[in-house]
Amino acid sequence: MDEMYQRHAELCKVFASPTRLEIVDLLRSKELSVTALVEKTKMGQANISQHLAIMKYKGIVTSRRSGTNVYYALADSRIVAAFDIICEVLAKKRMIGA
Amino acid sequence: MDEMYQRHAELCKVFASPTRLEIVDLLRSKELSVTALVEKTKMGQANISQHLAIMKYKGIVTSRRSGTNVYYALADSRIVAAFDIICEVLAKKRMIGA
DNA sequence: GATAAATATTAGCGTATTCTAATATTCTTA
DNA sequence: TAAGAATATTAGAATACGCTAATATTTATC
Numbered sequence: 001m002d003e004m005y006q007r008h009a010e011l012c013k014v015f016a017s018p019t020r021l022e023i024v025d026l027l028r029s030k031e032l033s034v035t036a037l038v039e040k041t042k043m044g045q046a047n048i049s050q051h052l053a054i055m056k057y058k059g060i061v062t063s064r065r066s067g068t069n070v071y072y073a074l075a076d077s078r079i080v081a082a083f084d085i086i087c088e089v090l091a092k093k094r095m096i097g098a
Numbered sequence: 099m100d101e102m103y104q105r106h107a108e109l110c111k112v113f114a115s116p117t118r119l120e121i122v123d124l125l126r127s128k129e130l131s132v133t134a135l136v137e138k139t140k141m142g143q144a145n146i147s148q149h150l151a152i153m154k155y156k157g158i159v160t161s162r163r164s165g166t167n168v169y170y171a172l173a174d175s176r177i178v179a180a181f182d183i184i185c186e187v188l189a190k191k192r193m194i195g196a
Numbered sequence: 197g198a199t200a201a202a203t204a205t206t207a208g209c210g211t212a213t214t215c216t217a218a219t220a221t222t223c224t225t226a
Numbered sequence: 227t228a229a230g231a232a233t234a235t236t237a238g239a240a241t242a243c244g245c246t247a248a249t250a251t252t253t254a255t256c
Contacts, residue, residue, distance in 0.1 A: 004188075005116035005123075011184055012113040017244075018103035021110070025103075034203060047245060049204055068202040068253050076190065082183040086109055089174050090102075093157050115214080132233060145215060147234055166223050166232040197256105204251065213242070221234065226227105 014058050015083070019043060020051050023072075027061065028080045031073035112156050113181070117141060118149050121170075125159065126178050129171035 014020055022041050026032060034052065038045050052072055055061045060079060061072045074080065112118055120139050124130060132150065136143050150170055153159045158177060159170045172178065 002116070005119045007188055008119050008184060009114055009116040011188060012110060012119070013243095015110040016107055016114040018100075018107045019244080021103045021106050035201095044246065045203075046205080046247080050244085053204075065203095065253090068200095070203060076187050078183050078187055082180050082187075083106075085176050085180040085183070086106055089176055089180075090105060090109060092174065111213090117214085133231095142216065143233075144217080144235080148214085151234075163223090163233095166230095168233060199254100199256080201254085202252080204249100206249075207247090209245090211243080211245105213240100215238105215240085217237090219234100219236075222232080224229100224231080226229085 011058060011060075014055055014060050015086075017051070019047070020055060021083070023048070023051060023055070024060070024074065024079060024083055027072060027074050028083075031064075031071040033069040033071050035069070037072070109156060109158075112153055112158050113184075115149070117145070118153060119181070121146070121149060121153070122158070122172065122177060122181055125170060125172045126181075129162070129169040131167040131169050133167070135170070 015024070019041065023037060026037060026040055032040075034045070034048060037052075038048050041048060052061065052063070056063060056072075059075055062075045063070050063072050065071075113122070117139060121135060124135060124138055130138075132143070132146060135150075136146050139146060150159065150161070154161055154170075157173055160173045161168050161170050163169075
């Protein structure tokens with residue numbers, strides 16, 4: 001039971017980084033290569049690779065190789081659902097002014 | 099746009115701690131005093147108070163004083179929905195064996 | 197096989213986080 | 227107003243995190 005919260009927290013840590021959230025958002029509808037993610041996020045390549053490695057290890061994304069490119073995609077569509085719920089909560093907070 | 103991911107991440111950080119997740123879970127159906135939360139989580143009082151302060155600042159919980167007791171409750175029921183979605187994703191991962 | 201492009205890995209620095217111990221504050225009751 | 231219960235705050239240590247720079251690996255093409 002206690003270990004369950006630990007596992008839950010480990011998974012949530014994935015969403016505790018702005019860069020990883022941006023990656024999730026970019027992958028919500030289609031897979032993208034590392035290069036594409038680097039261009040869109042305007043972050044360093046090593047950094048993006050590290051974040052993708054973390055997300056893959058946590059089971060949030062999958063990867064597939066095609067030539068020299070590696071394409072990443074979300075492993076579970078419910079991730080987007082959770083993402084959007086947090087956005088709703090944020091939007092509500094804005095209105096209240098918190 | 100970029101700041102949106104920052105704010106989103108700040109909110110998700112609340113769920114990146116096993117102790118805070120346990121607090122959210124304990125508060126899912128009813129408000130509880132700090133003492134009750136300390137007893138149920140078996141963590142130090144200072145620690146629980148700190149976590150509650152973080153969660154209150156982030157707008158995840160509300161508090162109400164009654165005598166010497168302070169009762170905390172979830173501020174938005176959708177928090178539980180997001181919590182449960184992550185649990186579903188975790189359960190699926192268990193089956194796959196990741 | 198050498199070269200070039202795409203991606204991954206490693207090391208290290210600065211910062212943030214979580215916990216404990218000690219102390220302070222708030223509120224009730226006598 | 228003094229004492230005790232509930233809660234909050236502060237300081238400090240150990241650990242974890244996110245980024246950059248440099249280097250290594252993988253794959254395709256010549």
